[in-house]
Every structure is written in structure tokens, then in C-alpha cells.
Amino acid sequence: MRHSRIKKRMFGVAVVLVIVLILFAIFWYRTSSSETGNSLTELVNRKETIHLWYTDDALTDYLNSKALEFYDNTDIRVDVKLVSGLEYLEAVNAASLNEEEDTPDIYILTNDSLEKAYLAGLATRLPDSAPIYEESLFHEAARNAVLYDGKYVACPMYYETSALLYNKTYLQQIADEANSVENGEMYDGETAEQGNEGVVQTVTAEQLIPTSIVDILTFADQYSTPENVEYFFRWDVSDIFYNYFFIGNYISAGGAAGDNKSQINIYNTESISSLKVYQEMNQFFSIDTKETNYDTIMQEFQEGKTIYTIATSDCIQRLDEAAKNGEFGYEYGIAKLPDINQELTTRGMSVTNALVINGYSEHKESAGKLMEFLIQDASADLYNMTGKLSSVNRDSYENAYEAVFMENYQESIPIPKMLETANFWVELEICFAKVWGGEDANTQLRQLSEQIKTQLAGKPVAETPIEDPQVELLPAVEYEEGTGELDITSEMQGGAGIVF
Template identity: 25%
Template sequence: MKLRRFISMMLIVTMLTVFAGCGNKDDRTQAAKKLNLSGPITVNVWYNDSAYESYLEFVARQFKKSNELVTINPVYIEADSYINYIYDESVRNNNACDIYFLTSEEMEKAYLSGLTSENDMYPEVYNENVYGKAAMTACSYGGKLYGYPVSFNTSFLVYNKKYAEAVDTIDQIRNISDNYQITDENQDVSMVFEWDPDSMFLNYAAAGAYINIGGVNAENRAEVSLNEEKIKKVLTKYAQLKDAFGIDRNTVSLKECADLFSTGNMLYTVLDADSLAEINVTDVDYGICEYPSMGDDLDSKAMSVTTMAVVNPYTKNVDASKAVARAISYDYADYLGSMAKKSCARADLKVKRAESYQKLHQIYSDSVVKAKYIGVGEVYMRYEIMLHQVYDGGNVDTAYSTFATTIEKTTKNNNENSTQSTK
């Protein structure tokens, strides 16, 4: 613990030194300078993922330089029910945070709990041109923007550009694997392709283009639809992957695949955005493309989850809190990747691996936003079970039928509950 703390502090010092060298040319703190405050205030920022600790401490230091009246106080919260804890502290215990971190799948719960303030001060910053479509959808509810996008996660295919090229379909990877030959030049490569077939999040993309959960805005519980013909085609192909690559879904992990790829021992694998931090510190020259489709006549579409900052309506310092939320999600976003090891939601940054960064953001922007309404978890659980069943040799028609029946019952119950609530 002490070693991690020391490394975090050294990283902060390094970043501050670099930032100080920018002098007056760096005007990213204008929002802080424009705040009209009558005295010193503290903006408490709650988060429940310790990976953001160093980054938030860095932002706090930089913001203080621009407005000495504002002290940003990052607080790590470990609670069984994070949103309930924020609600109880805000409403019942007079201990409201000013800003809290939220994952997009919990947006409806936060909104219905009365814990969201509209993101309305910086429209020139918070739009699709800067963050992309998925980020804006994920951070909105009921047609209004509430969140300040910080980071995201999604899935994609990554390949070693030294030995491989981008592909579109799983059949192309199979063909490469079947015909691959070891030479003096590529002798470090021990595997063509491996991935974690057990993960719902990674593999949602297989049939993601043919499943509509929650509608365009990912929040309408009564809007769920399936393309039976296409999904069955996907499942039939997905079922063949176990024999094609000999992968037991119970023995391969995402981390193992990321490790092999980051050491240059594997040509292709499916990763999530959180895994890129490990590869970015290596010399592996990698490329990114969409999760491979299950056939030439099929599409893939990844799922995404966005982590955002949200201003608590119970804050006593609204404008200052919104300026701090902007600083966290926009002004200092170029430090997020190196300090928090997360993929930054901003799509317009200048980075070292520009081509891969742009492709990743294109996939993110076009992704399926994980539905935000309460109770949707069962739908995703059933989807995961369906993938597991066919991968393990189960009948495709039976697996699909079970999944579709669950979807139908869930949608019917949601429609009935929605009708009763409006009476």
C-alpha cells in the first residue's frame, strides 16, 4: 500500500513538473478563474474506483493553482450500494458530496433518486463533436444531459501490426491460424488468436447489432426487440469457435490474453479498453478494429459503459462544482490515461498512438450503450447464458428460444408496470 502511494505521488510530481513547464500558454483553467466566490470553499468529489485516485489528486492541485479559494477533496467511497449511500448521506445525514462518479448503467437509479443536476454550463464542450454519440447518450436521461463523461469501456479486436493486419471476420482469423508458419522473423509469436469467450461484455458484440435493448436512448424498458434470423446465424458460427481454436471458456482470462499480446507473443485477441493501459507502456505497435463479425453477411456491434462525473443537486456550490466536473472530464483529460489507466472519453485529444486512439473512439461512439434502466441486468445475464450454452455445445434453437422467451416476459412485465404507474 505504501509503495503504491509512493508511486502515485511520484507520478503526480512528474506531471506537475511537465505542466508547470507549459507556463502561461496553457489556458485550460479558465473555468476555474471565472468563478466569482466570496470566500474559500471545498468541493467534495466521491468515487468508488480507486484507480482514479492519483488523477483526482492531480486535478485538485492544478485547480487550486487557478483559483486558490477552491479546494477539491477527492474521497474514495466503498459501499455495498453506492447510489443508496450517496442518497442517504445527501438527504438524511446532511453530508452531501458535491460531485460523484457514476457508471452509465446506473443513470436511471441516480436520476429517480433525485441525485442529478443538469450539465448545462458548457455546451461548446459537451457535445458529440468532442465526445461522440455513445458518451452523450450514456450521460443523458429523459432527453437531458446530466453526466460529464470521464472514461469508457468497450470491446474490440487488437492486432500486432508488426506481423498482422486488420481483419473483418472470424473466418479470416481462422484462415490465418490454419495456415500460419513460424519463421526466423516471427519466432516470438506463439499463438495466432486467443480470447476470453466467457465474458458477456467482451462478446456482446457478436450479436449486438441484432439486439435492441432500451431503444435509441438505452432507457426505454418497454422497447426490446430481436432479429431472430440474424442472431441464430451468429450463434451457429459462435458455436464453432470452440472446435476451431480449442479454447475452454473456463480456463482463459482477459488478463492472460492481454499479457500474451503485450509481450508480442500473440497476433490477435479481443480486449476491452481498460486493458490497453498494459499495452501502451510496451513497444508493441498495435492496431484496433471492430470485434470480428461471425460472417460476411453479419455485423458486429460492441457494448459500452461510460464513467462520468455528476454534480449532486444537494451541493451548496453549484457553479464551482460544475467547473470542477469540467476540469475532471475535459480540462485535464489528457492526463487520465497515464494516471488512472483508463481510456479517456474525450475523442479530440492529441496522443502518441493517434491512429489506434481514433479507431477506438469510433468504435466507442458507434457502440451499443448498455441499457440504463433498473432491472435490465436479467436481460444481459440471459444473453450471457445463451452464449455459454451454444459455445459449450448446446442446441442453437433451444438456447435462442429460452433467451427470446425471457425477453418477451421481461418486456411484457415492464409494459404492465409502466401502464399501472401512469394510472
């Protein structure tokens, strides 16, 4: 009996020990699992994250998609943030100085703000490994756009500039009608025998793509226009972006890179001559600056009322989408900006949106890797996904019009970066408006030059007046608004000139 009791006690102790071991095992398993889970969470949280800021919602899908690709390739996470364009650089600065906010490590900025960004410590010289140093990727205008004080402080991503937009359908109709008239005359009278030998194509649509303003006026004089045409040549004369090409080749605000305060050249014979021609254009194509803007100009072109205009790259998607929706029934073409004549050449303006590495960033190396990825690997998809034209040079383009805009971009003047001349474009636009309205081109350019130089020097600067140059565009021509026709008068006394 006693032996039996001892066995029972021992059995009871064993059971208790087993239960204790089981409970201990359960506790150990749960604790171990919790620690493992916490370790995985901590591991994920420890993965490097960089922050990319931008202001244009058209880039959202593209940047989010490319951020995922970049993560798959590098294991570096990218937090993409759309922020307001109002006081954008101030917001970048505030976030960079606030320890409770995530510092934007890399952000997209227009090139005219690069001096301000660099002086505030929000931009830094790019390392030699950055894509900007590969000359094959960017042409001179793109590189100058991100050059400040002899240093590359950003990398060009995409750009905007202007080009000549024309109605290709109308050019073909004009050529066909001109040839039909010419061939008809060949069969009359003494030329009939010559005509029977065969019809000669004397005019092609391609020959009607103007290379100068003189060409446009000559075409308007020589050829009849289709019935729907109201305006032979019409552009937004209220916006300096579409006017600038008239004098762009002869003025400078800061030199090639737009950052040299000693290189201000606004008032000269060529710039005066070019602006006088601009003023004369108002006698041919009377355009009310108060009633027209870029949207109305593009709408008129879309409705087939205009043959030639000056447009920015957004016109490609706008017209293609309108054609798909049955709202644009014509073919169109894009060409280089026309010169004024053989002596006076033109040059457009460009704005480059660039990738900037924040000087306050603690992840500059990873931000540089993202920059390299977006430029070298992702830029081929930029236009199709956003409608933005990449600043990267390519051997070929899916859309032929991209190549034409790139050609205009290559020859353009980047908008300057200097803080002291931040008002230059507003003042230049006012100058153009006054000249368009009839005020003296010579006087307006001289006053503008004195104003800008005074701002830079900190003391009054007076320009020596230049003798007013004589400018001849075409023999006596006058445009009839709303008809698409030019009236040509006989020779004026004293030679060629304009009928006012």
C-alpha cells in the same frame, strides 16, 4: 518642602498612568491580534468547498492534482474522496440525506446506474452550459450513454470498450515467409524467367490485419505460423464484454440510449445467425470457459502464444510496461473489431464513466464549474496520469492506439440503464455460455427474449419461433488446438460448411 512633596506625588501618579497605559496597550494589541487571526480563520473556513466522490484508486493522483489546479483558478476548494464501489450509489444517497455528513456534490458513476441515480434524486438534468451540449466534444455513443428520458443527466468522462489486439511481429514474419515461398516458386521451372525480372511483394503485414472472422480463418488456412504460436485466435469466451460484439449489431435492450422499455429486440434472424457463427467458432478454436479468463488470455498473448485476441484498453499499458521490463519481446497492434463476414457485421459494448451532479447538492453551480474544468481543461492529461481513455473527442492523440479504441467506442453500444433489465447482461452471458457448450442458439435467444420482455411487461410473453437460418462461414475447416494451424478438408457434400 511641601512643594517638593506635591511634585513627587504627581510624578508617582504619572508613572502609574504610564504603566496603566502600557498594560492597556498590550491588552488591546493582543485582543486585536486575536480577533484578526480569528477573522482570517473564519475567512478561510468561509471559502466554498465542494465534495467529489469516486471509486477507482487509479484516479486518485489525477483528481487530487486537478483539484488543486481548479482551486488555483476558481478559489473553490474540492474535497476528493475515494469510497468503496460496493453499494456505491446507496452510500451517495445516505450521505446526501444525513445532515451530519458532507453531501457529495459531484461524483463519478458508470452509465448503467444513471436511471437509478436519477429516479432517486441523486442526478439532475445538466444545465445548458454543461460540456455535454457541445457536440464537437462527444460523439453519439458517448452522448447516448448519459441520456435518460430525453435529458442529459451526466457528462461522459472516460470509457471502456473492446478492440482487436494482434501480434504485429508475427504478422510480419508470416508475410515474410509467405513471400519467400512465393518468390521461390517463381524461380522454378517455367516461372524462372518471370522471377528474374524482380521479386514481387505479394503479402504485407497490414494485409494480415483481419476485418472479419472469415479473414482470420482464411489466414489460418493459407499461412504457416511461427513456432511459438499455440493459438491463432483466442479470447475470453466466459465474459460477455468480449463476446458481445458477435451479436451487438442485431440486438437492442432499451434503444440507442438504453432507457426505452418499449425497444427490446433480442430474438431475430440476424442475432440467431450471429450466435450460430459464435457456436461454430468453438469447432475452430476450442476454448475451455472454465480454464481461461481475460488475465490468462492476456498472459498467453504477452508470452507470444497467440496472434489475435479481443482486448480492452488496459492492454496498452499492460503490454508497454511488460516491454519495458523485458517481459514482452514483440510489437503489437490494435484494430477495429472484426465483422463476421460481408453480411453479418459486428458492434461492441461500451461502459462510460460519467460525472454526475447530485440533485441534493447545495453547490450545483460550483459542481458544474468543476465538471467543465475536468472535461474541457483536464481531460488531455487523463490517459497519461491514469491509463483511462477520455470520452472527449480529439483531433490527434499522443498514443495512436487511443485513436483506435476511440473509433471502436464511437461505434459501440452503451450498456443500458433500465432497472428492470439489470440482469440482462448476466442472462446474456449465460446464454452465450450455453450456446458455446453446444445448446441451440435459436432456442436460447428466444427464451432470453421472453424472459426480459416478461420482466418488463409484468406478465408472460411468448415469442413466435423463427425458422432456423442457414449460416455458412468457410468451406470445411477444422482447427488443431495448440498448433496454430487449421486443417482444410476437401469440399463437403452439399457445399460449404463446417467439419464438426
